[in-house]
Amino acid sequence: MATQAGAKAPLRVVSLDFCADQFVVxxxxxxxxxxxxxxxxxxxxxxxxEAKGLRQVRPDAETILALKPDVVIRSYGGGPQMGPFLERAGIKVHQIGWGEDFAAVRKNVREAAVALGQPARGEAIVAEFDRRLAHLKPAAQVSALYVTPGGVTTGPGSLVDRMMGQAGLVNFQTQEGWNPLPLERLVTERPAMLVTAFFTAQSPHQDYWSQARHPLVRNMLADLPVARLDGGATACSGWFMVDAMEAMAATGRSIQTKAEALPTEVRP
Structure with a gap:
């Protein structure tokens, strides 16, 4: 059936992994x-x-070809050969990028929006992301440790570290990259707060032997202020990471407020 004049032609879209899902949905x-x-x-x-009710398919070539999409959005789904294979079959493939800064967020949104025929929608999302960043009220350099269920944390240079800095937090972890929680250091030093993500029943990497189960860490989770993030808000270099930054900043500010309410002689 012909498309009415001025109407956007339907675009048959498939996404191959959960990072791509975010942008498509x-x-x-x-x-x-x-x-x-x-x-x-x-x-x-x-x-x-928002994804509830949508058809779900595994990222195998036979299934994707049978759907006859106009465009496939992917980050890692189907493995490294999936993109070239689908393109040889005449299907447009858009690759979601990765990055360690906020410029990557803007780039990912804009490029995905163009690939999906929705450039104005992408610009609106970027504008809202920037508006919320500009109005973010950071904490005043509150020490914080990022904790995952797998018992690892991240240090300077990572996207999570940049998010913590934007929220006014000082990363307790000083070693670059992703590393095990610094248990030996935590015996004698403690951050002012913790930041957690993915601590839910369905989340991956719930290793029984994880350092996150160590009594020292469990006690900190019980005793210290914790910014409990939606795990999805820290993934995939997406616009939604501003939610995580706002949550971290709010927890950091609450620590300051409590400290300021104490008599001068007992303030930390």
Whole structure:
């Protein structure tokens, strides 16, 4: 059936992994979405509620070809050969990028929006991301440790570290990269607060032997202020990470407020 003059032609879209799902569910018209990945409604997917009811398919070539999409959005789904394979079959593939700064967020949103035929929608999301960043009220350099269920944390140079800095937190972890929690240091030193993500029943990497289960860490989780983030808000270099920064800043500010309420002689 011919499209009415001036109307946007339908775009048949498939996303292959949970990072791609976020952008497709947010940016595309729902009627255009043929399928999303099996992780689209998992609790580590930020757009999990909006993804309910959409068809889910595994990222295998036979299934994708049978759907006959106009465009496939992917980050890692289907492995490194999936993109070239689909392109040889005449299907447009858009690769979601990764990055360690906020410029990558803007780039990811804008490029995905163009690939989905929704450039204005992408610009609106970027504008709202920047507005919220500009109005973020950071804490005053509050020491914080990022803790994952797998018992690892991250130090300077990572995107999480940059998010913590934007929120006014000072990363307790000083070693670059992703490393085990610094248990030996935590015996004698403690951050003012913790930041956690993915601590939910369905989340991956719930290792019984994880350092996050160590009594020292469990006591800190019980005793210290904790910014408990939606795990999806820290993933995939997406616009939603501003939610995590606002939550971290709010917890940091609450520590300051309590400290200021104490008599001068007992302030930390």
């Amino acid at each position: 947010k940016l595309a018209d729902r009627a255009d979405i043929l399928a999303v990945s099996p992780d689209a409604t998992r609790d580590f997917s930020f757009m999990r509620r």
